[in-house]
Amino acid sequence: MAVNSPKHSQDPKYQIGTPENKRFLDLSRDNLIAFGRRFPAVDGSSYWLGDDGTPWADRNRATWITCRMTHVYSLATLMGVDGAAELVDDGVRGLRDALHDDENDGWYAEITPRICHMPSKQAYAHAFVLLAASSALLAGRPGARELLDQAQHVYLTRFWDDEIGLSVDTWNTEFTELDTYRGLNANMHSVEACLAVADVTGDDSWRERAGRIVGHVLTWAEENDWRIPEHFDSDWKPLLEFNADKPDDQFKPYGATPGHGIEWARLITQYALSVYGKSGVLDGDGRKYLDVAEHLFNRAVEDAWDADGAPGIVYTTDWEGKPVVHDRMHWTLAEGVNTAATLFHVAGRQEYADWYATFLEYIDTYLMDRVNGSWFHQLDRTNKPIDTVWPGKSDLYHATQAMMIPLRDPALSIAPATKKQMEEDGAAA
Incomplete structure (x- = not known):
């Protein structure tokens, strides 16, 4: 399942791997940390x-x-x-x-x-x-x-x-x-x-636990046409109609959450790289994880990007991919940047670099608050800030990671990847 990315600006600050992009990410990160x-x-x-x-x-x-x-x-x-x-x-x-x-x-x-x-x-x-x-x-x-x-x-x-x-x-x-x-x-x-x-x-029993969770997700995703069920009963049977009467819940929304499909795609790729990856390449046993990650990413953007005539990723869809909650949450775009960069680094396809640029341009245009700092956490379907689900700017986690993960080793969690990058920069100085 391949999805073409929409047109985006050719401004080099949005293009992965350029000096302008690194400066844009680093400055945006520093502004968040100051905020x-x-x-x-x-x-x-x-x-x-x-x-x-x-x-x-x-x-x-x-x-x-x-x-x-x-x-x-x-x-x-x-x-x-x-x-x-x-x-x-x-x-x-x-x-x-x-x-x-x-x-x-x-x-x-x-x-x-x-x-x-x-x-x-x-x-x-x-x-x-x-x-x-x-x-x-x-x-x-x-x-x-x-x-x-x-x-x-x-x-x-x-x-x-x-x-x-x-x-x-x-x-x-x-x-x-x-x-x-x-x-x-x-x-x-x-x-x-x-x-x-x-x-x-260095305790790999924790990596094994991550792998066991990922194994379940691979099955549930494929069984549901790459729209991952979110809610289950005590026997782990999917509850596909859970919270149908409260579809915009902060943590338990109804239906499929495309932003989570995107986030899972990156975590699955990170897990696979950490176990099977060699020099950032996934083949052999690791290839199935990359295949799933690409399916999840492509399903999410096909369902959720520009789904109602305006740019952005809708919060939720039903099980046929039709938008339910049209609001745009800031974290979905942050995870879009992370995952598009990761898939580009690993799969090497231009479509992921294009999505990366598309998401960054959206963030720069709609989410970054030029007056008060940080990012707006929730926009309506016309990309105007609202606060019905996420008032204020509760924390910096998603936004800061999105300004850092694209520049660092995708096989590592962000803190070890940051330490590795600082050591490499120090050795090169």
């Missing part, structure tokens, strides 16, 4: 940031946002950005203290402004604790090793189902009642986290 510096609360947990980067102190402070910001500033620390290490230390402290449940173990989903703990323990958040801790450890921050040890223990004892090779989703606060819902979003970020832990620690 988010006010994220830590006094206890180290992360505020939800407003449109201009002002902390919204009246909103709950979430574990997943704290993890994402800790991860981003770990990347900044690895690049030698002044003041970034202290922000990582704040985040690690928040994760080890305020957001951690000392009585029952694990991490609260959120804490309120008055330090009340919101109920439930979520695999999604715990996957991000693994990611943040591994990045902070690679950046050499105090307490990161202890945080990663804690996160590994909780994930393996509470969330990882070794019998099937997938993560369960949600417990109550005390870890005594497991919800019957099973979700693929938490498993997608588990793959990201498992690969990061394996890359940072």
Whole structure:
């Protein structure tokens, strides 16, 4: 299934591999890192940031946002950005203290402004604790090793189902009642986290866990014409009509999520490169993973790009590929950039370089906020900013990674890839 990319500007700043493109990505990355510096609360947990980067102190402070910001500033620390290490230390402290449940173990989903703990323990958040801790450890921050040890223990004892090779989703606060819902979003970020832990620690049992999750996704994707089911019951049977009455849910939307198909394509390729890749080439046993990744990417852009007469990737579609929620979420374009670059590097086809340029031009035109900084997180079907699902600018994770992943080794998680690139640059200087 091949899909031709739409026409885009020939401006060299959008063309992968040019000096102008590198400058564009690096400057955009630096602007994002400057935008988010006010994220830590006094206890180290992360505020939800407003449109201009002002902390919204009246909103709950979430574990997943704290993890994402800790991860981003770990990347900044690895690049030698002044003041970034202290922000990582704040985040690690928040994760080890305020957001951690000392009585029952694990991490609260959120804490309120008055330090009340919101109920439930979520695999999604715990996957991000693994990611943040591994990045902070690679950046050499105090307490990161202890945080990663804690996160590994909780994930393996509470969330990882070794019998099937997938993560369960949600417990109550005390870890005594497991919800019957099973979700693929938490498993997608588990793959990201498992690969990061394996890359940072050298413990390949984590890579094997990522591979087991990926194996299931390969089957589900092919069975559903490359539109991946998101929601499942306790026996891992797809619930294709889940949330049909709430199609724009932040984390559990109805139908297929093309942005996730794109994101899965990159993670599957990264996994395959880390296991089967030689000099960035996938052949033999690794070829099937690249084939699946290309199918997922092409299905997503065929269904979702310019699906309603305007550029952008629609949030969700039904199981025939018809748009359901037409809003454009910033993270889908960020993942589009990452995946198009990765597939171009690995498959070598010009169509992926064209998609890369298309997505970057869209981001530059519609998503980058020239007045207040960072990116708008949600646009309507006419590409005007709205805030019905994602008010403000909660964190920097997707946008910052999109400005970094295209320039670095696609076989590595972004923190180890950043460290590798800095060492290579230092050796060449």
